[in-house]
Amino acid sequence: MPKREKRSLPKDGKKGEHAPSPSAQGKEFQLPEDEIGDIVDDAVKGTEQELASNKQTNAE
Amino acid sequence: MRDRVFGTENEYGALIIENSSGKETCRPVKKPTDTLHISREKFSRLGLISNSVQSSVWLHNGGLIYVDCGTHPEYASPECRRAIDLVRFNKAGEELICRAFPQCKIFKDNCAPPIDLDYTEVVVDGLVSYGCHESYLVFGIEDFNTEGFIGSLAPFLASRQIIDGSGFVDDGGNVHLSQRAKFIYTLAGSNTLNSRSIINLRKEDLTGTRTDLRRLHLIVGDANLMETAIFLKVGSTQLVLSMIEDGYAPRFDLCVNWPMFLREMSRNAYGKATVVVFPNGDRFSALDIQWIYCQAARKYLSFTDFESEESEHEAKIVCRMWEDAIDALWSNDMNWLVGRLDHATLRYLFMVEEKRAGAHLSVDRKKMISQNYRKVNKGENMSKLLAKKLGHTRLLTDAQIADALVNPPKNTRAALRARFLRALSVAQKKHPSISGAVGWSAVVFGKNTANINDPLCFIDPGHGFNGILEELGKINSGELTHKPQMTHNDFGYPLEV
Structure with missing residues (x-):
């Protein structure tokens, strides 16, 4: 059986001895939350219209 | 470490677009009346449509598009020697499939088309699963059904969904890591339609008389949209196969029910909580297991020989990115994960939407977002728009993917x-x-x-x-x-x- 290495052992659900996250290693990046939200909203709106049209056609 | 070839076969969900009295509607493909046909007119410049079988086309990039079972389009990539090439040809497949079936809305999906959103009058049972199959050339291992091979490969594959899971919303609105996990019930076997296995034993080598070469066909993985997820899925698997061939891979006991671990882990947010317990009391989470393989690979790469500098370079990039992914999963580093791993990206989309709505999302809305995320048609491609916004996560340029529409990998058959x-x-x-x-x-x-x-x-x-x-x-x-x-x-x- 393989042995676990110390780095992979978080204690009490905390990060333990694991390495700092990649972002914390100087790769700072802020997610463009608003723009991503707009993309999702637009897509969902399109699907909702499509479904409404589908339902109407099926009813007809 | 030897160079090998590998490829993927992506099964796509399709909805037929219909125009009646100026209105566009969609419905799923019905068996057998709706047998899909490839658009000969639009496709002649990209490949050779067989004269006898109108439902398959060999592509000028060396791959193949066909209609599987008459109901869903499928794209088999050409054989690739580099993981980054496979990402390129996998992404090109999304474009090619849409061009081949202009009459359809196409979803890169492991599950049935979005039937549960009132698209259809067709009842599809819950066992339909569209997969992303992987094939790897394996050297010098004649029998995959051995304790050594399975003990080294199955734990890796069972835990790999923390990397390649594409996210799944169940009927209760719970978000799972993987779409495919719930269909995997056995450790090793040759059935691909039901009782699917972590390790598929079907023998279909496609290497003619070469008995020293075997094709490992895996059906356990999800279909990925994000480039990093595809790159890591294939890159890490080929590293583990190299370690197995050279007798250096970690090996776990088979007394554990690995398929059950895989299914339960999929229901767990980031692969931390579900643990596999061995008779000696050892406890491993999916992240622990991936970390063990990743560290074994790091050591292996420090002494193994490579066939070329290019091979060495890519193997080391895979290993470093694999470590980054595990670190990011441990620390829930969304800045790294979003745009790279599909399941994390999908979770983030839900989070953003919940924040905007100021309330929990309904099950239907979550499913709608999930299905939109997998839609690959031009102009409606959420994953492409996200990738554009998150440009730093990309491994390829659009031009590199466009090249893969018409040109094959240069270093395989x-x-x-x-x-x-x-x-x-x-x-x-x-x-x-x-x-x-x-x-x-x-x-x-x-x-x-x-x-x-x-x-x-x-x-x-x-x-x-x-x-x-x-x-x-x-x-x-x-x-x-x-x-x-x-x-x-x-x-x-x-x-x-």
């Missing part, structure tokens, strides 16, 4: 297949009655069949192949006159020569 297809296309323009046939390990022209059994061979496969190309070259230059006559080739259907 796909390059030979593509050379034959191009020569044949030119000949067909001059003489429309000319036909030929092509397969994964052979090409046929007239009465001549040339084998391309070695997937790694891309330069000179021998007299048979060269003879066929020479003959086609002479027809194309006008040196040889083409006289149509009917014959039968090894593929069992009539061809004109």
Whole structure:
């Protein structure tokens, strides 16, 4: 059986001895939350219209 | 560490677009009346549509598009030697599938089309699963059904969904890591339609008489949209296979129910909580297991030989990115995960939407977002728009993907297949009655069949192949006159020569 290495052992659900996250290693990046939200909203709106049209056609 | 070839087959969900009295509606493909056909008109420049089977087309990039079971489109990438190439050809497949089936809305999806959103009157049972199958060339291992092979590979694959899971919303609105996990019930077996296995034992080598080469066909993975997820899925798997071949891979006991671990872990947010407990009391989470393999790979790469600097470079990038992914999952580093791993990206989309709505999302809304995330048609492609916004996560440029629509990988037998297809296309323009046939390990022209059994061979496969190309070259230059006559080739259907 393989042995676990110390780095992979978080204690009490905390990060333990694991390495700092990649972002914390100087790769700072802020997610463009608003723009991503707009993309999702637009897509969902399109699907909702499509479904409404589908339902109407099926009813007809 | 030897260079190997690998490829993926992506099954797509399709909805047929219908226009009636100026209104556009969608419905799923019904069996058997709706058998899909590839658009011959729009596709002739990208590949060779078989004259006898209108539902398959060999592509100039060396891959294949076909209609599986009459109901769903499927794209098999050409054989690739580099993980980054496979990402390129996998992404090109999304574009090619849409061009081949312009009458459809296409979803890169492991599950049935979005039937539960009132798209349909067709009842599809809950067992439909569209997958992303992977194939890897394996050296010197004749039997996959051994304790050593399974003990080394199955724990890796069972925990790999923390990397390649594409996210799944169940009927209760719970978000799972993987779409495929709930269909995996056995450790090893050859069934691909039900009772699916972590390790598929089906023997279909596609290497002709080469008995030293075997094809490992995996059906356990999800279909990924994000480039990093595809790159890590394939790159880490090929590292583990190299370690197995060289006797260096970690090996776990098989007393654990690995399929159950895989299914339970999928229900767990980030692979931390579900643990596998061994009789000696050892406890491992999915992240622990991935970390063990990743660290073994790091050590392995420090002493193994490589076939080229390019191989070494890519293997080390895979290893470093694999570590980053595990670190990011441990620390829930969304800045790293979003745009790279699909399940994390999907979770983030839900989070953003919940924040905007100021309330929990309904199950239907979550499913709608999930399905939109997987839609690959041009103009409606959420994953592409996200990738554009998150440009730092991309591994490829659009131009590199566009190149893969028409050009094959240069360093596998796909390059030979593509050379034959191009020569044949030119000949067909001059003489429309000319036909030929092509397969994964052979090409046929007239009465001549040339084998391309070695997937790694891309330069000179021998007299048979060269003879066929020479003959086609002479027809194309006008040196040889083409006289149509009917014959039968090894593929069992009539061809004109």
